[in-house]
Amino acid sequence: MERSRLAFDHWMHKHYFTFRDTIGRNITVQCNLCLPKINILSTARDSTSNLKKHLERKHSVACRRRIRDAPNVEAPSSDGPSVLENQMAESSEAKEDMIDPTTIYHQTSQSRLNTLVFNFIVEDVQPISILEQPGFRKLIEALSRGNKVMCRNTFITRLEVASNKMKGELKAKLDKVQTLCTTADVWSVQDRSYFGMTCHWLEDNLERKSAALACTRIPISYTCETIIAKIQETHSSYNIESKVQATVTDNGNNFVKAFKEFSSEDDQEVEQSRFEDLGSILCDGEMGGDFFLSYFLPPHQRCASQTLNSIASKDLADAVSKGQAGKLHSSAVEKCAAIWHKTQSSTEAADAIESIAKMHFTVPCLNQWSSEYYAINKLMSLTDSQLNQLSEVLGVPHFTPDETAYLTEYTDVFKPVAFALELLHGEEKCFLGIVIPTLLTLKRKLEEKAANTRLFSKVIDSTVKAIDSRFKQVFESSDARLATATMPQFRLWWLPEDERESLRAQLITEVLQVDQGTEETETNGGPVHEDEFFSYGPGSSSNKGGKREVAEEVWLYLQGTNKDLKCLNEFPGVKKVFIKFNTTLPSSAPVQELFSNGSNIVTPKGHHLSDEHFERVLLLRYNSKITTALE
Structure with a gap:
């Protein structure tokens, strides 16, 4: 029988097979979709039913994909879809996931979806109210092919489980740490106050690790006793009281007072010893809870970067304002502020500045001297013609030659202060051992500048004296x-x-x-060998x-x-x-980073999180790099 009379030759899906041979009333073909496996199929010369069943059972999804992706494939006849097409369309939707493993990643199980949504809310600091937003629910349900978005109660349950897992893993890690330091601070927002604490330690490879321990709600009008209680409570909850080398805080009055009164540091003044009956103290409550809190309070380390910032923004600024160029400084900085204000209040002004200066200007942060310094330094990097053009476009007063010369000298003289602030504000590669060399180098560089400056010799002298005064405790600290x-970088060369x-x-x-x-x-807790007990002879302990x-x-x-x-x-x-x-950090910046994460959660709209749940979300996010609670 001639090939032209075979049903296979006129079949629309024959391109999925290769004709092999004619055997009596049957023909044999090879399936191209089964490659590289060689699969020879047989069917009658006047029927393709066996081949249709093979496609339906083994390759329904692949056929649909090829038809969709290859428009030049032979189209069906105008008489309508074939029986095979109807059967494939009906069966493929039910069997698609089971037949073709390549589509499994498109499908998301309900448990996997819950994990992804949970991690999305925690990692990106999203409000829980997003779970109730109709648009978000429709989006997720459509992408997950019908799975449902978890409700608020499910999220809270998962939050508790993940939080407990995170805390358990963190406690296990800290149990293996010999020495660590903590940072503490208080954050107030929207008539609420929070006590925050982070901890930091060095691995054997000298890599620094960090974790958040607490972000607990406290009374808005907190006292130093409240702070002491929270420090002790947090240390105790992670069993690290005896491991804390120091607690780093800012120079706020409450923290300074708290550690001054209750710290167990060696340099605290000690009253003349006298013996008391401990039983009567416990019964009468003469010393109260403070007696016990003081026992657990670690040494206090003030934030070095904030102390240096205070020197720059107060002592240095006061000396400048009272100096011979005080009026010149005020007028020059006012003109700088006018430019910054225009940049912040008008997008057109910001675009004009960028087109003229070829750079982006930002408004300095309040009470951050280095922020103002770098903003002034940016302006002084422009040419006189650029400054004049900038003033004309923005409609602000022009800088006089004396003001430009003054600000140029200002940025040159106090560049070491800005650099030192950057060094002390670090975390991962910043150690307590860098503080003294940084301050000594800063003093030396300022004194070298004093010999060549025209306007700032007295300002430099006041700044150096402020460094000696405010950092006296650090210079005298045995730990520092x-x-x-x-530190191999310094050894004893600085002494x-x-x-x-x-x-x-x-x-x-x-x-x-x-x-x-x-x-x-x-050796604690283990049996002692006889040779280990005696300490005589070579090789003894x-x-x-x-x-x-x-x-x-x-x-x-x-x-x-x-x-x-x-x-x-x-x-x-x-x-x-x-x-x-x-292990001790010179800066309390990490706990401020914890609060900056929290500011994204506490919003006017809010998500109605309880204080406990708010803390859990914040700690989970901060600790996601060192625990597996979000995996």
Whole structure:
């Protein structure tokens, strides 16, 4: 029989097969969709029913896709859809997910959808009210092919579960940490006040890790006793009271007063000792709760970046205003402010500025000296013709030559202050040990500027005195000095010659103590071998890590010139001391970052979160990088 009379030759789906042979009243074909597997099929010469069934069972989705994506494929006849097409259309919708694994990713199970929506709200700080928005519900239900968006109660339940998981993982991590520091602050917004706390530690590879511990609602008119209670409560809830090297805060009166009255720091004034009957104290309540709170309060570290900012925005600014160029400073900064105001209030003015200056101007932040400094520095980077053109376009007074010269000298003289503020505001690569060298370098650079300045010699003198006064506690702090000495970048090079030997001896003592502390930790709770009990003979525990070996390690470290932190791996004892003292941050910026995340949640519209749920959302988001609660 001739090929032209075969039903296969006139079949619209024959391109899915390759003709192989004619065997009696049947023909054999090879399925192209089954490749690379060789699949030979047989059908009658006058029928294609076997081949239709094969397509329906094995390739219904693939056929539909090819018809859609390849418009040049042979079109069906004008008589209407074939029986095969009708059968494929009806069966494919029911069988599509089961037949073609490539479409599985298009489908989202209800549990997976709940996880994605939950993470979307937490990670992007979305209000819970979005779950009740009709448009959002329609969007998600359409994309997920009919799955439903979780309700508010389901979200709250998942929030509690995720929060408990996050806290459990965080406590497990902190149990393994030997030393950490915390930062604390109070945030007030919309007639509410919140106490926030973060914690920070160094891994063995000297990588800094951070976590949020609390963002708890407190009375709007809080007292220092409230702050003390929250610090103690937060430390206790994570079992870290004995591990906190220091708590870093801003210079607010409540924090300063709280730590001054209740801190257990060694440099606090101690009254003359007298013995009291503890039983009578407990019964009579003479000392009250403060007696116990003071026991857990860690040493206090004031925020170095805020202290330096106070020096720049108060001491430096006062000296400038009272100096010989005080009036010149006021008039010049007023003209700068007029430009900033125009930029903020008019988009046309902002566009004009960008076209003239080829840069974007931002309005300085209130009470942030460095923000104002960089804004002035941007203006002074323009040429005189650009400044004049800018003033004409904006309709503000022109800068006089004296004002331009004054601001140019101002930005040059106080550039080291702005750079130092940036250094002290860091987190990941900023350690307590950087504070003293930063301040000493800043003083030296300012004193060098004083010899060449025309207008700011007295201002520089006042600024240097303010640095000595406000940072006196840091310069005298044993912790800060040891933190600096264990940084390879500085070692003892920053110290006068006559003070180096004393600090070297302190470092040796600290290395001995941390080594002993490690040995005690490793042996506590375990059986002690007889050889470990006696400390005689070579190789005994008393000779390991002895003072001679420690002194040699410290000497080798101090003689080195490698400034990379990784070199501390060659000096394990010094590295432990580095971790102990440089765990402390010089800035309280991380807790302010926590509050900035919270400001996106607390809005006038709100989402009616309880204080407890608000805290959980905020902590989950902040801690998402170190826990698996959102996975």
